[in-house]
Amino acid sequence: MTSSRGGVGPFRDFGPRNFDPYSDGPPLGMGYGGDGPPLQGGPPRPLPSILDELDGGPGVYGGDRPGSYGGLMGGFQPPYPPRHGAPHPEPSYYGGPFRPPDFGRYEEQHDSWCGPMRGPPLGPPPPRIRRPPALLQQDYGDEQFAMQAIYDYAWYRDLVLEFEEVGERQGPSHKPLYKMRVVLGRRFFPSVEAGSRREARREAASIALKIIAYEERFASEGVEVMPDIALLDNAPVPGPNGVEYPNLKTMLAAMDKTAVSVVHELSQLSGEECVFEELGEATSTSVRTFFICVLLGNRMFPVVSCGNKKSGRTLAAEKTLIAMIADGLWTPTNRALPLEQVGEELRSFHDEVCLLAHNRYAEVAKSLSDPTGASGKKNLAAFVVRHGIADKGTVVALGTGSRALPTSLTPPSDGSVVIDSHAIVVARRSFQRYLYNQLAAAIDTPPRSIFVHKSLTVFALKDNISFHLYTSNAPCGDASQFPSKECDDPPREKDGAFEPEQLHAPKFTQPDHGALRLKKNDGGMATVAVNEVTNEVMINPTMSCSDKLLKWDVLGVQGALLTHFLEQPVYLASISVGNLYSHGHMSRATCCRLVWLDETVAKRLPDPYLVNHPTLGRISRFEGQRETEKAKAVSFNWESEDVSFEIVDPQTGRELGNPKQQSRLCKNHMFNYFKRMCQKIGVNPLEGSTTYSDAKNLAVSYQEAKKLLYDTMVTKNFGQWVTKPKVVSQFT
Secondary structure (H helix, E strand, O other), X not given: OEEEEEOOOOOOOOOOOXXXXXXXXXXXXXXXXXXXXXXXXXXXXXXXXXXXXXXXXXOOOOOOOOOOOOHHHOOOOOOOOOOOOOOOOOOOOOOOOOOOOOHHHHXXXXXXXHOOOOOOOOOOOOOOOOOOOHHHHOOOOOHHHHHHHHHHHHHHHOOOEEEEEOOOOEOOOOOOEEEEEEEEOOEEOOOEEEOOHHHHHHHHHHHHHHHHHHHHXXXXXXXXXXXXXXXXXXXXXXXXXXXXXXXXXXXXXXXXXXXXXXXHHHHHHHOOOEEEXXXXXXXXXXXXXXXXXXEEOOEEOOOEEEOOHHHHHHHHHHHHHHHHHHHOOOOOOOOOOOHHHOOHHHOOHHHHHHHHHHHHHHHHHOOOOXXXXXXXXXXXXXXXXXXXXXXXXXXXXXXXXXXXXXXXXXXXXXXXOOOEEEHHHHHHHHHHHHHHHHHHHHHXXXXXXXXXXXXXXXXXXXXXXXXXXXXXXXXXXXXXXXXXXXXXXXXXXXXOOEOHHHOOOOOOOOOOOOOOEEEOOOOOOOEEEHHHOOOOOOOOOOEOHHHHHHHHHHHOOOHHHHHOXXXXXXXXXXXXXXXXXXXXXXXXXXXXXXXXXXXXXXXXXXXXXXXXXXXXXXXXXXXXXXXXXXXXXXXXXXXXXXXXXXXXXOOOOEEOOOOOOEOOOOHHXXXXXXXXXXXXXXXXXXXXXXXXXXXXXXXXXXXHHHHHHHHHHHHOOOOOOOOOOHHHHOOO
């Protein structure tokens, strides 16, 4: 790697000029720089003195390298080589950084060669008045003035300017390619390629000036421009107070995340809007460049340039994370090792649940004809069953997905489509299928079932059976809608166990904390409060996952149909969250908002229902295999007796690639599971009713508890629970 430096200091650098070293002064208009006056007459500049300074190393005109021209003559390319015998460490013809001249030494040399100086001795230059170069006001799209403008800007900012050649010359001898970049102070700008060094320097200067112009524009609008931290490859990332972190790629690999996904998560955690701003593009004869930066709240992070937008977004996100670490805006978590490499004594219970879920998902994915089709999952949810405290648990249901049937579409009345394909909802439907299979097993093979068949239509859970939910991201809605910086992690004892009496600490610091929310019509993870829905057409409204978890913590995850067979509702013992976890928001969203300011709600619930408060926790050392691929618009579901995944298209609610095939999770199939169970026990609890809606309504206690839940949410001004049209449940 070689370089050519242009000395920039208090003396203005004019680049290559026709300059006579024996003249009585600088060229016309060239003074000490700025608005100061040019030299008036004065002694001639003896060439031997200049050459001695150059040969001897740093001095009046030399930079930090022997044999270089800088300082007052910075940027001047001499028409002659260095004097014979002079040290020649590298072929550099541009000056280095400015160093204050030794005027006493200059006068001694002048007297020895030219006689005593006439007039007052040459003193230090007068102070200059800093004004922005006029070229900063121009559009740098015209690359004709790029070299002059970058020199002017470097002088104005008092920065050392360097054109650095990156790597060796590429290409054949008849058509070489040179790669150059601008180094301004300690900042490295993007490199460009061109067919000559001169053209490469000009284009590198043009790219650097465009980036500077964008930053100057945003700064003038009151946006805080974050500094660009220059790091070498694999260099540690500096943090505040002298703390150093591993290089960014190592940290991202340890977290199994991309830089773009981390930036979006930090945006959601802080409550600040994140925008990948495409500032424009530049097209020249040799390169097409896109300029992209990250705007996070009122901060603008370093502008990057790249040949395509996708790589530009990644590079901009990496620059953003480095700047945030250096400024103390983000402290990377200590997740340096995958969970499999962490000793069991260091894993929390929530870590174990997370590991079980992701390992099971990876194993089931191998059964696909194309295992790579299971990559790109955005959300993963799993239900885990434990047989006692000593049991680590078994994954019995999996679900992925982050979309739902568009709310503007009318679902068919035969219950043949899956309306909500968010991971938690899909996993819960799969878990219900598991419960039906376990009820059948309690009759056929009792030892392998989690239920005991107590009477003709009543089944009870065996002792020490508990159910646990894992979700790779906080559920959409109230649990993840607000920034989590105000909420603390759950309190722990010294041995790492949770303190039950202090487990939940709901936060109610904003008027809309606890409000019921609907999934928006864009089919993503965004939600809108039910009280804010105005003109949006919602033929098929879907409540958020946070609200559904609240419902399950009151009514149980088994649903209304399975209530006909179970002695007690099935409640969750714990919920483990990977990303975007906030203890205060999760506590409020999943259960505590129902009893907030009114603890009598739990006492008014019909027996055997209650307000369940599951153990809540985050993944402390591992967040699961976060795919680097773009999330696919599909949903996977699996239950412990399934051979492989079923893949559903959320936009149609049917099997992917086979729109005529119903999913095994649709309401029609769930009703068939119920009817088969009735046939198995030889009793029909429907009492002559035949529709899906009637079967649910005949679960009287369940419906009473649900009505109390809905009424309480209205009483607390959290909003009205929005139900689906009755026509979607009137099938047989």
